[in-house]
Amino acid sequence: MMGLSVGNTGPAINVGFPGLALQDGPLGIRSSDHATAFPAGITVGATWNKELMYQRGKAHGLEARLKGVNVLLGPCVGPLGRMPAGGRNWEGFGADPYLQGVAAAETIKGIQSEGIMATIKHYIGNEQEHYRQAHEWALPNALSSNIGDRTLHELYLWPFADAVRAGVASVMCSYQMTNNSYSCGNSKLLNGILKDELGFQGFVQSDWLAQRSGVGTALAGLDMSMPGDGLFWQDGQSLWGPELTRSVLNGTVPLSRLNDMVTRIVAAWYQLGQDNETLFDRKGPNFSSWTNDEMGHIYNGSPDDTELVVVNHYIDVQGTGEEAHSIIARKVAAEGIILLKNEDNILPLSRDGWPSFAKAADQLGMKYRVGIFGEDAGEGKGPNFCVDRGCNQGTLGSGWGSGAVEFPYLISPLAALKKAFNPDKVYVTDFPTNAPPFGTEPAILKDQDMCLVFANADSGEGFLTVNSIRGDRNDLNLQKGTDQLITEVATRCGDGNGKTVVVIHSVGPVILENWFNITGVKAIILANLPGQESGNALVDVLFGDVNPSGKLPYTIGKSLDDYGEGAKILYYPNTPIPQQNFSEGLYIDYRFFDKYGIEPRYEFGYGLSYTTFEYSLMSTIPVKSKSLLPPARPETDLSPPKYSEEIPNPSTALLPSGFRKLKKFIYPYLDSSDIKKGNFQYPDGYGTVQSPSQAGGGEGGNPSLYDIHVNVSADVTNIGPVAGAEVVQLYVSYPRSPPIQPAILPQVEAWKFDTDMTDFPVQVLRGFEKVFLEKGETKKVKFSLTRRDLSYWDVMQQNWVMPTSGSYTIRVGSSSRDWRLKGEY
Numbered sequence: 152m153m154g155l156s157v158g159n160t161g162p163a164i165n166v167g168f169p170g171l172a173l174q175d176g177p178l179g180i181r182s183s184d185h186a187t188a189f190p191a192g193i194t195v196g197a198t199w200n201k202e203l204m205y206q207r208g209k210a211h212g213l214e215a216r217l218k219g220v221n222v223l224l225g226p227c228v229g230p231l232g233r234m235p236a237g238g239r240n241w242e243g244f245g246a247d248p249y250l251q252g253v254a255a256a257e258t259i260k261g262i263q264s265e266g267i268m269a270t271i272k273h274y275i276g277n278e279q280e281h282y283r284q285a286h287e288w289a290l291p292n293a294l295s296s297n298i299g300d301r302t303l304h305e306l307y308l309w310p311f312a313d314a315v316r317a318g319v320a321s322v323m324c325s326y327q328m329t330n331n332s333y334s335c336g337n338s339k340l341l342n343g344i345l346k347d348e349l350g351f352q353g354f355v356q357s358d359w360l361a362q363r364s365g366v367g368t369a370l371a372g373l374d375m376s377m378p379g380d381g382l383f384w385q386d387g388q389s390l391w392g393p394e395l396t397r398s399v400l401n402g403t404v405p406l407s408r409l410n411d412m413v414t415r416i417v418a419a420w421y422q423l424g425q426d427n428e429t430l431f432d433r434k435g436p437n438f439s440s441w442t443n444d445e446m447g448h449i450y451n452g453s454p455d456d457t458e459l460v461v462v463n464h465y466i467d468v469q470g471t472g473e474e475a476h477s478i479i480a481r482k483v484a485a486e487g488i489i490l491l492k493n494e495d496n497i498l499p500l501s502r503d504g505w506p507s508f509a510k511a512a513d514q515l516g517m518k519y520r521v522g523i524f525g526e527d528a529g530e531g532k533g534p535n536f537c538v539d540r541g542c543n544q545g546t547l548g549s550g551w552g553s554g555a556v557e558f559p560y561l562i563s564p565l566a567a568l569k570k571a572f573n574p575d576k577v578y579v580t581d582f583p584t585n586a587p588p589f590g591t592e593p594a595i596l597k598d599q600d601m602c603l604v605f606a607n608a609d610s611g612e613g614f615l616t617v618n619s620i621r622g623d624r625n626d627l628n629l630q631k632g633t634d635q636l637i638t639e640v641a642t643r644c645g646d647g648n649g650k651t652v653v654v655i656h657s658v659g660p661v662i663l664e665n666w667f668n669i670t671g672v673k674a675i676i677l678a679n680l681p682g683q684e685s686g687n688a689l690v691d692v693l694f695g696d697v698n699p700s701g702k703l704p705y706t707i708g709k710s711l712d713d714y715g716e717g718a719k720i721l722y723y724p725n726t727p728i729p730q731q732n733f734s735e736g737l738y739i740d741y742r743f744f745d746k747y748g749i750e751p752r753y754e755f756g757y758g759l760s761y762t763t764f765e766y767s768l769m770s771t772i773p774v775k776s777k778s779l780l781p782p783a784r785p786e787t788d789l790s791p792p793k794y795s796e797e798i799p800n801p802s803t804a805l806l807p808s809g810f811r812k813l814k815k816f817i818y819p820y821l822d823s824s825d826i827k828k829g830n831f832q833y834p835d836g837y838g839t840v841q842s843p844s845q846a847g848g849g850e851g852g853n854p855s856l857y858d859i860h861v862n863v864s865a866d867v868t869n870i871g872p873v874a875g876a877e878v879v880q881l882y883v884s885y886p887r888s889p890p891i892q893p894a895i896l897p898q899v900e901a902w903k904f905d906t907d908m909t910d911f912p913v914q915v916l917r918g919f920e921k922v923f924l925e926k927g928e929t930k931k932v933k934f935s936l937t938r939r940d941l942s943y944w945d946v947m948q949q950n951w952v953m954p955t956s957g958s959y960t961i962r963v964g965s966s967s968r969d970w971r972l973k974g975e976y
């Protein structure tokens with residue numbers, strides 16, 4: 152709170168480098184005004200539309216720039232979605248590394264095209280909210296996510312590699328420990344995997360208070376401490392600040408490390424063009440994260456800051472006319488809608504009601520009667536009723552926490568529906584409550600021809616508890632009694648003959664089993680978290696102005712148990728430092744369902760359309776032959792800039808005379824130049840020079856990982872009645888192949904999957920393209936598979952290995968279980 156953003160760096164006044172403003176992300180500009188509340192990441196993932204992913208990122212970046220922000224704290228790909236009830240899964244794009252990677256890369260390119268530094272977060276293993284952070288959960292330490300090397304590479308790290316390759320400026324290390332070392336102080340993860348193997352050139356910032364040591368984190372590769380406090384909130388006792396100065400001056404932290412931190416931050420700033428003063432005026436944010444009033448404090452966190460100045464300039468950054476960001480927000484929300492069920496082609500509706508019934512009713516001079524039920528349909532107490540969206544009331548547009556924003560407006564489904572139906576033909580009754588007076592007024596169900604019933608499931612960041620949900624959901628059920636509401640409506644609508652359309656807003660998978668089979672349930676729409684354009688987007692799809700084309704970015708199982716033991720949140724500590732063993736290895740979401748032959752309710756990649764697509768003519772053209780290992784890491788003639796390594800005179804770090812210090816502000820200055828040179832004992836092996844990873848050599852890893860090995864194409868034809876878009880998906884199955892090293896049999900259960908190299912998932916997503924097809928139109932859809940797409944991480948080799956014996960099976964289809972064409976490589 153020592154600045155107007157959620158994260159602020161101090162300016163380097165001697166060299167004229169400005170302070171930087173860092174702001175959440177990832178679905179809009181948090182704690183601001185007149186900015187767009189975009190659909191959440193999970194909705195973006197559900198579109199499977201790369202262009203929209205980019206456009207949303209770009210609009211988000213532009214808004215950040217116009218608000219005076221330097222660094223956006225998004226996108227989010229960790230959590231990946233190992234646990235379907237994970238509180239923050241909705242900030243990311245879905246439970247598959249490939250989908251997350253593509254969506255993150257497009258978002259980053261979009262954000263950074265506007266000169267804003269994007270931050271990929273949370274690196275890594277931040278899969279649940281419970282015990283994510285020291286002290287937040289009454290324990291002095293955070294939990295440890297224990298992840299095997301192969302699992303780390305093939306699942307959790309995968310999207311981070313795409314982000315680095317896309318040129319992301321910053322990486323945020325996560326709160327919890329990974330393999331029992333805090334992620335922000337884990338040298339293997341930061342120095343080793345991120346900076347060497349993935350070739351990350353930007354800066355690593357800590358999540359807010361995720362830094363748990365001073366020298367340790369500096370040596371491990373942390374570059375920026377956020378928000379700068381020490382071990383506790385707002386105590387001003389930084390682990391760096393003057394302590395970092397002292398550690399450098401006394402030789403504990405090499406000066407080269409400090410230079411490296413600075414270079415990474417300053418280089419990122421130049422790389423993004425932020426030295427361009429016409430685009431970045433250096434005045435800092437024109438809004439305050441800490442007050443909505445016009446006047447406020449610049450250093451809100453300091454008791455010494457008594458001066459009130461104008462902090463909120465209320466600049467509208469939403470764009471106007473054809474450039475209005477609401478257009479993108481609406482497109483994403485509409486394309487993110489997944490049509491799960493559409494019996495008797497009940498959808499799309501007509502403005503006059505359900506077409507055939509409406510006609511009959513009309514002839515009798517009657518109106519078609521539509522009843523709308525459920526709190527989630529309506530406005531409730533307004534979209535910004537609770538801080539950081541920390542309550543589930545009214546229609547659900549986003550989850551809660553730092554990833555949420557102030558809605559400039561929220562078009563509720565009810566408002567949009569009332570506008571959409573033709574009042575001359577349709578009589579709409581609405582009960583935007585989860586407990587309509589069915590008992591006293593049974594007619595409100597009996598007298599309907601059609602019922603639209605709304606339900607939801609919410610979750611968020613663990614610092615807020617909502618309806619006894621501490622971040623992570625307590626189960627996968629619909630919330631606030633809406634399972635019962637749907638059951639009642641679907642059974643009694645139209646005296647049992649009505650048609651019920653269920654609309655769900657949700658942060659992730661929900662169990663549909665309680666009412667799925669009720670005859671009255673004709674259609675189910677999963678509208679995810681649509682943001683401000685909720686109602687408009689829903690109406691677009693319900694009435695067929697937009698043909699639904701969203702696909703599930705996760706699996707909908709029949710119960711939480713169906714996802715396996717690893718999918719369960721650790722709600723109670725199992726040891727003083729809670730341990731989450733990722734023993735299921737590669738088997739999360741559809742990989743788990745496939746491996747154990749579990750029938751989901753709706754599979755990953757599933758979603759219906761109002762039209763039908765036919766697949767034909769698949770071709771698989773090898774362009775490069777297989778080889779086990781990528782070529783050696785390329786030599787580079789680039790070397791990092793060199794600076795003097797002479798430790799400066801401590802007097803240069805003294806507080807400048809006449810300087811007025813603000814209480815709690817973190818300065819680098821020392822009060823005394825009396826520096827004791829200690830004899831710091833580094834851990835054994837610290838001085839051993841490590842050889843660079845053979846998997847590295849470029850941004851995103853060894854450049855040859857991105858060489859194309861095979862081109863695939865398939866024709867897709869729209870053979871149905873209306874135009875529409877199809878998400879053509881490509882899944883790869885690895886050949887059964889022997890390990891290239893004798894398998895070792897470790898004693899530690901959690902390693903089993905990492906050493907059993909012949910164990911592959913049944914299939915993995917390795918390509919998707921969304922194509923729009925007019926009625927009768929055919930298009931050729933093309934994919935390229937790279938070495939990376941066809942490799943697995945070999946723990947013994949410490950490299951990506953491409954099996955050369957046997958053939959890969961390549962399937963192209965409409966979901967992870969609706970395969971249409973098959974080829975081989």
Ligand code: NOJ
Nearest residue numbers: 157175224272358359553
């Ligand atoms: C903590 C959250 O985990 C992170 O995602 C966010 O960017 C920071 N707080 C700042 O609000």
